[in-house]
Amino acid sequence: MPVFRTFGKDGNHPEIDWEAVYDEYLPRVYTYFRYLASSPVVAEDLTATVFEKAWRGRARYRPDRGALSTWLFALAKNVAREHFRRGNREVPLEWAGGLADPAPVEEAVAEQEDRARLVALLEQLPRREREKGKLAV
Secondary structure, eight states: OOSEEEESSSSOEEEEOHHHHHHHHHHHHHHHHHHHSSOHHHHHHHHHHHHHHHHHTGGGOOGGGSOHHHHHHHHHHHHHHHHHHTTSOOOOGGGGTTTSOOSOHHHHHHHHHHHHHHHHHHHHSOHHHHHHHHHHO
């Protein structure tokens, strides 16, 4: 599928068909990142970043200076360099699913208050009774 359309009376004014660019180059750019990244989710994010940068910078692309694929993969190389320079400090949100405490905050606070109250009550008991209470807790 051609990624350039021509317009104008003489047909010499090329215009990029961005839908065709996306259809043609998305699998290639994704494969590039899938090779570099450890996760398909990261590869998807990096691929999306490349196409976002390409769209935002579309006015800077000069067909007379190189192929569109060269420009896209230069963007991809820069996105990869930037990602790995950050040291992979970002991880997909899905990975954090097991890290969050499932108990609501209110329950955790109430449990802490109950423990503090219990410790205070145990301190009021005679030493022998206090030791028995601590063993039970």
